[in-house]
Amino acid sequence: MTRPQLSEGRRVRAAELFDQGRPGAEIARMLGVSEESVRRWRRVWEKDGADALRRRPATGRPPKLDGAQVEQVRAALEQGAQTHGFEADLWTLERGGLVVQRMTGVTLSKASVWRLLTGRLGWSLQRPERRAVERDGSEIARWIAHEWPPIKKGP
Structure with a gap:
């Protein structure tokens, strides 16, 4: 059970105990929460009923990409940047945004591409190791x- 589900379960159980007329301190002990939480839940329960103690969906603007589109973008990005016509096999926010636009028709800002990559896809920032093109390993070994x-x- 996830933490939000566990919290909702406690609040719903508290509502049942409120109906039974149990004191707040006893409910707090039974549910393993603070008495202040029980008092807050009782106020909500008295004003709006037991349904008001249930979890509500998150508010805010819905994401521009749905789950299927995110998976489509993930598959495209995992193919590598060169597969999508870029010279180096390196992803940047601009390149990621172009692929998102090609695959889904949705235009995202750089900040939104960053949130998509790091949040929804779980990617992390990786910087390429910089080495001079002229680097000569055998000459370095000889010098050392x-x-x-x-x-x-x-x-």
Whole structure:
């Protein structure tokens, strides 16, 4: 049982105990909550009834993408950026927004793309390791083996 379901269950049980005329302190002990919570629930129960103690759906603007669209976008992003015509296989907010728009027809701001990627898809920020294109591993190894020891030794 999730935490919100557990909380709702306690409030509904409290309403049943209010109907039985049980004192607040006893209800608090039975449900493992504070007496202040029981007093608050009793006020709501007396004013609006037991249904007012039930959980209500979240308020606010609904997401622009439904669950099926989010999964469609997830599958597209997991194919990699090059699959979608980008030069490097690297996702940016702009690129992610373009893919979302192509797949769903919905235009999202950078902030909304960020929330989609990090919140709904569970992705995290990953920065590519920066290395010079001209980097020569064998030359670095030679320098470390032959030139670095005298420098480290000092004068």
